[in-house]
Amino acid sequence: MTLLLVLMGAVFVGLNTGVAYVAIGTKVVPIITGVILCLVFVIAVRLLHRAAWLAFLAFAPALFVLVGSVQFAPEAALERRGVRQEVAIVDVEVTGKRHAFTLQGADGRLDEPLVYQGSNPSYQVGDRLAVLTDPDGKVEVEAADRVDSSGMLGMLILGWVGWTFIALLAGWRGHVRRRKGRFDDW
Template structure:
């Protein structure tokens, strides 16, 4: 049960760090979350002497890491973001980075909308609604692409996966002790 609580604590702490570092480089919550996920997997592996369970714990860790790192900025935008209808007036492309210059009702926006990837689906002349952070901490985003609910689902799925793995590890240890197989719990 303590391993389950540790997993839930890691999820909570990783999300709290992501919230506290909104506006900082993404490397901070990623490195912190990754370190916490490795700690959980190591505890599962060492406590239950099963490397395969530790390796298996890394699958939900990916959901926890991605969910917590991406949930915080999107939740901040949903909470305090200001909706503005804008028109794309220009685009600057550098590799996979697209910087869209936007014009709102009051004139051009100071901040470009940045998209990294190939299939962005935007063209000069398109009209869309964006969310801007009045504090300027979180970069503006297309309102249709902000959805913290999906990130929360990933976070909860990762926590549920860790719970299942911790309960499986505990049951496995219980069965092995009952059968008198104490010498090696590796397999």
């Protein structure tokens, strides 16, 4: 059962990363599937190994798996096929905590804005920066120095390693408890 749990974690990591690649340009679909797959893994740890505290601990690597799998696809796409452009920020439209910066390159304004979610953006009107744009228009414009698919891949692998460790720990715990004749839930 422990090996099946380890394999299930690996399949879930690959499956959600694949969903993110197929649904590139929208983050809602891989987030929803990722949350469902992460919850299934956590519930499987709880049901198969009767370890509520290990199931609770499985949420931490699940966060790494979720963020890594959702962010890896668009960043890898920008690194692979993105077009690097030197632009200037000419205008900003602020709606709540969403900042949409209008960009102008050497050959005119870009159709898509650079979006920053949060307060206190590090960009201001008049700043010059390098951005990566997707020629297919599926991935949002991103500042070139913030695109890091290897970091997202590392996060994804770290989450999978965490899940593997928890699955092995739960299996070892279950084995020891069965040898001692203890079959209670905690």
